[in-house]
Amino acid sequence: xxxxxxxxxxxxxxxxxxxxxxxxxxxxxxxxxxxxxxxxxxxxxxxxxxxxxxxxxxxxxxxxxxxxxxxxxxxxxxxxxxxxxxxxxxxxxxxxxxxxxxxxxxxxxxxxxxxxxxxxxxxxxxxxxxxxxxxxxxxxxxxxxxxxxxxxxxxxxxxxxxxxxxxxxxxxxxxxxxxxxxxxxxxxxxxxxxxxxxxxxxxxxxxxxxxxxxxxxxxxxxxxxxxxxxxxxxxxxxxxxxxxxxxxxxx
Numbered sequence: 001x002x003x004x005x006x007x008x009x010x011x012x013x014x015x016x017x018x019x020x021x022x023x024x025x026x027x028x029x030x031x032x033x034x035x036x037x038x039x040x041x042x043x044x045x046x047x048x049x050x051x052x053x054x055x056x057x058x059x060x061x062x063x064x065x066x067x068x069x070x071x072x073x074x075x076x077x078x079x080x081x082x083x084x085x086x087x088x089x090x091x092x093x094x095x096x097x098x099x100x101x102x103x104x105x106x107x108x109x110x111x112x113x114x115x116x117x118x119x120x121x122x123x124x125x126x127x128x129x130x131x132x133x134x135x136x137x138x139x140x141x142x143x144x145x146x147x148x149x150x151x152x153x154x155x156x157x158x159x160x161x162x163x164x165x166x167x168x169x170x171x172x173x174x175x176x177x178x179x180x181x182x183x184x185x186x187x188x189x190x191x192x193x194x195x196x197x198x199x200x201x202x203x204x205x206x207x208x209x210x211x212x213x214x215x216x217x218x219x220x221x222x223x224x225x226x227x228x229x230x231x232x233x234x235x236x237x238x239x240x241x242x243x244x245x246x247x248x249x250x251x
Contacts, residue, residue: 002054004033004047004083005091005173009243012172013088018054023047025085026059039063039086047077054092056083069192069213082190089243091173108188108244109179163250165205167198170238171245181205194219194242196226198233205250206230207239 002018016023016033023032026044035044041061048055054077058065066084067075075081079094165181167188179186181198187210189195195210196219208230209218218225220240221233233239237248 002049002077002092002094005093006033006035007089007091007172007243008087009171012175018047018049021049023049024059025083025090033090035085035088037086037088040088044085045083053077054094061085068190082193108174108190108242109186162200162202162204165233165248165250167239167246167248169244170247172243174244188241190242196241199230203232205233205248207233 004016004018004023005012006014006016020032024043024046025031025033025035025040026042027034027036027038027040028042031043041059041063043059044061045065046057046059048057056065056067056072056075056077058073063086064071066072067077067081069082069084077092077094079092081092083090083092167179167181169175169177181200184200186198187195188198189210192213194212194217197208197210199206199208207219207221207226209226209228212218218227220226221231221237223238223240233248233250235248235250239246239248
């Protein structure tokens with residue numbers, strides 16, 4: 001059985017099993033899925049279920065109905081589609097689809113083949129900052145005779161090794177899932193909504209905005225937009241990308 005997961009700003013609000021033939025989405029109380037928000041029309045959209053197929057139709061709403069960041073009038077739903085109604089999102093999960101071992105990676109991690117089709121900004125491939133910057137004081141481990149790796153901006157790492165890092169999902173249906181950042185380049189996000197890349201460099205991990213459905217819609221780190229330049233990540237930073245909050249942890 002298909003279902004819809006309603007969320008706002010990455011926080012899951014409700015889940016609906018699609019057991020009926022018709023489901024209306026809108027602001028008024030007579031809707032099957034009521035979203036009480038001024039950005040949502042009284043009767044905003046309609047989903048019709050026919051056997052194992054589901055079809056979405058916009059009901060001439062004021063602000064439009066979007067699927068994966070693109071405005072639609074009618075749309076045949078596919079597993080993993082994200083419907084945007086006002087400021088709310090509805091993720092369509094097809095119960096007949098084969099669920100991968102980790103749906104978070106399937107829906108948020110962009111594979112190498114698809115990433116190669118994206119226009120990566122120069123900041124993704126930029127080298128670490130110049131080593132001409134004054135080095136930082138030696139760490140205690142280095143003074144004790146242990147080697148320390150020093151990045152181009154003077155960042156020292158114990159035992160001479162760039163620490164391992166991971167992302168942990170903090171909100172939504174994937175809360176608690178973890179992703180190890182073991183690749184030189186990890187591309188994350190949802191096409192048509194927001195995409196960013198995290199790169200491993202000699203002096204640490206950096207996040208770079210790649211593209212988004214709206215101009216100037218940059219990912220957030222600790223609540224602040226990162227802008228067009230690469231931003232270095234620090235332990236316990238909170239990244240918000242495509243409506244999902246993730247913690248960055250280095251060890």
